[in-house]
Amino acid sequence: MITGKVVVITGASSGIGEATAKRLATAGAKVVLGARHADRLKAIVAQIQKDGGTASFLPIDVARKEDSQALAAHAIQCFGRIDAIFLNAGIMPSSRLAELKTDDWDRTIDINLKGVLxxxxxxxxxxxxxxxxQIIATSSVAGLKVYPGYAAYCASKWAVREIMEALRLEAAQDKANLRTTTIYPAAVHSNLISGITNDAIRNGEIAVRKQTELAADEVAKAVEYVIDAPAETDIHELTIAPLNQEW
Ligand SMILES: NC(=O)c1ccc[n+]([C@@H]2O[C@H](COP(=O)([O-])OP(=O)(O)OC[C@H]3O[C@@H](n4cnc5c(N)ncnc54)[C@H](OP(=O)(O)O)[C@@H]3O)[C@@H](O)[C@H]2O)c1
Structure with a gap:
């Protein structure tokens, strides 16, 4: 049951997060959107409200601990509770290790890994x-296997998997009634590859995505499914990919 649930979404200004915010709002959830670009968040919230949904936003940088705290406080202030959070913000400025793009490594770990924590x-x-x-996090198929050119990204997404599994086990030990889901998307149409700084890797991504790519809304449907599942049902993991994707 989604109607009336308060759902916080990070990385909600585009791609998977935006599609999820719109889909959940259409299903009757009260959605709270977080990301850095206030202009995009404002436009998405306006669209949701125009369509009859309930939404609010707060510009945040998930790499800043206090911003995540502020987003949760904003949700409580607006709607009195939080039923679920979708930890989805992420970047993929991929490059080969020998390029020594250490600032990109730092940003990847700060946003994709620390942002989830x-x-x-x-x-x-x-x-x-x-x-x-309920805590749902976006890992990636890159969190299940490693690819040359994606070391820091794969490491960050692998870490998300481990953190979520530890969270699930600890919560179960505590009988905390915490539902946890890690989602592993493969190629999804979004802005993600625009951050790739290595030309060969970016061109490779463009080529793969010309062949096969999921709409962001397909991942949003998966999020809707796990939130809609009965309260006693915990869907631990979901991998979602376009048919015939070879990796
Ligand atoms: N697209 C794919 O093929 C694919 C596959 C597997 C996994 N994923 C994962 O899916 C998630 C969503 O990505 P997407 O594909 O929808 O790409 P996207 O369109 O680029 O969306 C990424 C979102 O993360 C936000 N974000 C980035 N850095 C942030 C920060 N420091 N603080 C707060 N928000 C931040 C962006 O908003 P701002 O720029 O406004 O902050 C944006 O809303 C990511 O975790 C990504 O790794 C994507």
């Missing part, structure tokens, strides 16, 4: 107090 830290006290909650 900070998001968990922001909601866990709230969920423990409610004795109920």
């Amino acid at each position: 900070y998001g968990i830290a922001a909601v866990l006290p709230i969920f423990n107090k409610q004795h109920q909650g």
